[in-house]
Amino acid sequence: MDDFLRKHTDELGKCIECGACQAVCPVYRETLDESRVARGRMALMEAVLQGDLPLSDRLNEIVTSCIGCKACAASCPSGAGADFVNLLGKLHLADAKGLPFYQRLLSRQILSRPQVMAASARLLDLLGRRVYTPLTDLRLAHPFLPFVRDGKGRTVPKLGPGSRRERTPSCLPEGPIRGRIALVLGCGVELLFPETAAAAVETLTQRGIEVIVPPDQVCCGAPSLHMGDADTARKLVARNLEALSDPDVDAVVTLCATCGSTLKELTPRLFASEAASALSGKIHDLQAYLRQCPAPAEQAAETPDGPPLRVTYHEPCHLGRGMGVRDAPREILQNLPGIEYVEMQDADRCCGGGGLFSVSHYDLALKIGRHKVDGIRESEAQVVATACPACQLQLTDLLNREGVAIPVVHVVELMRRIHLLPKPEAESVCSR
Ligand code: SF4
Ligand code: SF4
Numbered sequence: 001m002d003d004f005l006r007k008h009t010d011e012l013g014k015c016i017e018c019g020a021c022q023a024v025c026p027v028y029r030e031t032l033d034e035s036r037v038a039r040g041r042m043a044l045m046e047a048v049l050q051g052d053l054p055l056s057d058r059l060n061e062i063v064t065s066c067i068g069c070k071a072c073a074a075s076c077p078s079g080a081g082a083d084f085v086n087l088l089g090k091l092h093l094a095d096a097k098g099l100p101f102y103q104r105l106l107s108r109q110i111l112s113r114p115q116v117m118a119a120s121a122r123l124l125d126l127l128g129r130r131v132y133t134p135l136t137d138l139r140l141a142h143p144f145l146p147f148v149r150d151g152k153g154r155t156v157p158k159l160g161p162g163s164r165r166e167r168t169p170s171c172l173p174e175g176p177i178r179g180r181i182a183l184v185l186g187c188g189v190e191l192l193f194p195e196t197a198a199a200a201v202e203t204l205t206q207r208g209i210e211v212i213v214p215p216d217q218v219c220c221g222a223p224s225l226h227m228g229d230a231d232t233a234r235k236l237v238a239r240n241l242e243a244l245s246d247p248d249v250d251a252v253v254t255l256c257a258t259c260g261s262t263l264k265e266l267t268p269r270l271f272a273s274e275a276a277s278a279l280s281g282k283i284h285d286l287q288a289y290l291r292q293c294p295a296p297a298e299q300a301a302e303t304p305d306g307p308p309l310r311v312t313y314h315e316p317c318h319l320g321r322g323m324g325v326r327d328a329p330r331e332i333l334q335n336l337p338g339i340e341y342v343e344m345q346d347a348d349r350c351c352g353g354g355g356l357f358s359v360s361h362y363d364l365a366l367k368i369g370r371h372k373v374d375g376i377r378e379s380e381a382q383v384v385a386t387a388c389p390a391c392q393l394q395l396t397d398l399l400n401r402e403g404v405a406i407p408v409v410h411v412v413e414l415m416r417r418i419h420l421l422p423k424p425e426a427e428s429v430c431s432r
Pocket of ligand 2: 025026027036037041068069070072073086
C-alpha cells in the first residue's frame with residue numbers, strides 16, 4: 001500500500017500559520033476548535049509524519065471532520081492545500097488502522113459493484129422511511145448505528161433504480177451532429193436524481209451533441225477516498241479510465257461537481273498516470289460545456305407567460321473551488337427566459353452536505369447548513385438551482401427542516417423546462 005502522506009511531504013511545509021483559514025472554515029466556525037482548522041490539521045499531519053503523534057481515535061475524529069470544502073485552500077496566501085493534506089491523513093489512518101465494518105461494506109461491496117448498488121438502493125428505498133425514521137427514536141440502537149443518532153426529522157430521499165446507463169447507451173441528435181461527448185452520470189444522479197440525467201441528455205442532443213453514456217462507468221471513487229479506502233478508489237479509477245477512454249469523444253461531461261473535481265483534479269494527483277492525465281484534460285462540467293455549445297438560434301425559447309420565476313444559485317464547493325466553474329451556471333440562469341436571477345448572500349459557502357459527511361457528521365452538517373438557509377430566505381427565491389446531487393439533497397433536507405417550501409433542482413433541470421440561448425464563448429468545443 002502507498003504511503004500517501006510520505007509521498008506528498010512537499011504539501012506539508014507550506015503553512016505559514018497566518019490563520020487566514022479560520023475565517024472561512026465551516027467546521028472551525030461551528031466548533032471553534034483549532035485542531036479542526038486548516039492550520040491545525042496541517043500541524044497534526046506533520047506530527048504524524050514525524051512519528052510524534054499516535055494514530056488515536058481522537059485524531060481519527062478530527063481527520064474525518066473535514067468536509068473537504070476547499071475554502072481553506074482557496075483563501076490560503078501560501079498555497080497550502082489543507083483539504084488535500086487532510087485527505088492524505090484519512091488514507092494514512094485507514095491504511096494503518098483499517099476501516100470500520102460499515103465503511104468497508106459500503107466501499108468494497110456496494111460502491112464498487114453497480115448491480116449491488118442498484119439492488120441496495122431498491123432495498124433502501126423500500127425500507128428507508130419505514131426503518132430509518134423509527135430507528136432515530138430508538139436510543140438503544142444509537143451506539144451501533146451512529147448515522148441514525150442525530151437523524152431525527154431527516155428527509156429520507158427517494159432512491160431510483162439506477163439503470164439509466166443501460167437504457168441510454170447512445171443518444172443521437174435529430175439534426176446535424178456538432179459534437180460527441182461521453183456522459184458521466186455519477187451515483188448521486190443515477191440513484192437519486194435520474195431526471196437530471198434525462199434533462200442533460202435532452203439539452204445536449206437539442207444542441208446537436210451526440211451523447212454516449214458508457215455502460216461500464218462506475219463510481220468516481222470520491223466516497224471511497226473520503227472514507228480512506230485508497231485501494232477501492234484506485235480500482236474504480238482504473239475501471240473508469242477504461243470505460244471513459246473512447247478517443248472519438250470531444251469531451252467527458254460530468255453532472256456532479258464532486259465526480260467532476262475527483263476525476264479532473266484529485267485522482268490524477270493521487271494515482272498519477274498518462275491515462276489519468278489524458279482523461280483529466282477531457283473532463284468538463286456540464287454547465288461549462290453547455291456555455292461553449294450554445295443552442296442553435298432557431299431554438300431560442302419564448303418567454304413564458306406570467307411573472308418571472310425568482311431563482312437563486314448555490315455554488316457547490318467542488319464546482320466553484322474544485323473545478324473553477326463559477327460563471328457558467330450563473331450565466332445560464334441569467335439568460336433563461338422567464339427567470340429572474342438573484343445571487344444569494346455567500347452563494348459559495350458550503351451547505352454542509354459533503355457527500356458522506358452529512359451521514360457521518362449529521363449534527364455538524366446541519367449547523368453548517370443553517371447559514372445557507374438564511375441566505376436562501378433572504379434572497380426571496382422561489383427555486384434554488386445547484387449542480388451537485390449531494391448539495392441538492394442537503395439543501396432539500398435543510399429547507400424541509402425549516403419549513404421552507406422551495407424546490408432545489410439541478411441547473412439543467414430548469415433548462416429543460418425553459419430552453420435558453422446562452423452567450424457563446426469565443427472558442428467553442430463544438431467544432432464539428
Ligand atoms: S491560511 Fe494557509 S498558511 Fe495561513 S494558517 Fe491557514 S493553512 Fe496555514
Ligand atoms: S476543507 Fe473545508 S472543512 Fe476542511 S479544513 Fe479546509 S475549510 Fe475546513
